[in-house]
Amino acid sequence: MSLRNGGHVRWAFDLSGWRPTLTDLLLATSCIQPEEKQRLAKFVFRDDFNASIIGRLMMRRFVQLATGLQYDRIQFGRDVKGKPYLKNEGFMVDFNVSHQGRYAVLAGMLTSGDESLELAAMPKIGVDVMKIEYAGGKPLTEFFRLMNRNFSDEEWRYIRSRNHESEQIEAFMRNWCLKESYVKNVGVGITVDLRNISFTIKSNILSRNNVICDSTLKVNDEFMRNWRFEESLIDENHCVAVALENVPPHVDLSQNCFEILDYSELMEGNIPLLANDVSYCETVASKDYKKVK
Structure with a gap:
């Protein structure tokens, strides 16, 4: 788990093999921001909850790795279009997450050390x-x-x-x-x-x-x-x-295959933001997984 040429990461997490215990849920839900926790509570099925919280945890782990920010000091916001971004000032990163089928994925990169670039020209x-x-x-x-x-x-x-x-x-x-x-x-x-x-x-x-x-x-x-x-x-x-x-043409992208992470790698270096919420996690644990057709 490291930054590649040009400061890139490509991560995938196999959701089909992750059935979190109550202990796992207590840790995972303590490592996201309060508004994210509220948003995730609205999911009806465990599959959607699991995929979304893994996406949030991948974002936090990437930013920690790319910037050296302390885990619990990382702050995410959402722009007017709903896309997550890093609120901490002075750090040039961009990232995006997605999930479908059995995988959640993150693509992230250091964008530029040149803060004089106009926003439209940023990678x-x-x-x-x-x-x-x-x-x-x-x-x-x-x-x-x-x-x-x-x-x-x-x-x-x-x-x-x-x-x-x-x-x-x-x-x-x-x-x-x-x-x-x-x-x-x-x-x-x-x-x-x-x-x-x-x-x-x-x-x-x-x-x-x-x-x-x-x-x-x-x-x-x-x-x-x-x-x-x-x-x-x-x-x-x-x-x-x-x-x-806006990624320069000399940056080699040909080796950016997706690296599959496990839960222990994803949670490495975590520092909880929130106290354990047993009631919240028991409610999550009671939700059904989608039936496979």
Whole structure:
């Protein structure tokens, strides 16, 4: 667990293998801010609670590692678009979290030592993870018809050009993952016309041990020159994409495969912010996990 070239980290946490005990919950919920704790209490299912608290803990561990800030002095806020950011002044970092399928992921980086840069020129990061499957019940052709407005004509040509249904599903999820990483970076959410966000995928095969960096983006038919994208697999069933804006072209992103953390690594160096809340954790522990279809 360390910073890579250019001050980057790429972390994944396997949620399917984490069934926290009451002791685990007491520690985890004492290591997040009060407003985060209140937000997490609203989740109906344990799966969503677990994924979200792991995301918060990954953010805190990353900032601690990247800045040297004392664990319990780290303060997060949310901007007007709801994206978390580090409130502590004088530290140049950016990070983003996502979860889907069995993984929660974080992509983070040191942004710049030059505080004179305008905000629009600062490096920024977004991440998304997708499980590569289709379980919608409808024929795939009907599903694609219903999703037609979410992809550009060029993207649909790429998706439908794949020879087998499994390849088309992978191409669909890969394009969706790229779009999500981009909109999470800019903070707009999936509320814009996604047909105007169009990716060109040049390498057909993703890998767990190699990062593809050659996909390109057009927005409203304009080539986005200051954007770079990483794509890889966490495992054979989960693809992940990282969107980076204003990262210098000389920074090598090709080795940024995702490192899988366990709970003990994630909690290393923790200092609780809050007192143990047995009642809160017992309520969380009483919630059901989602039934697997």
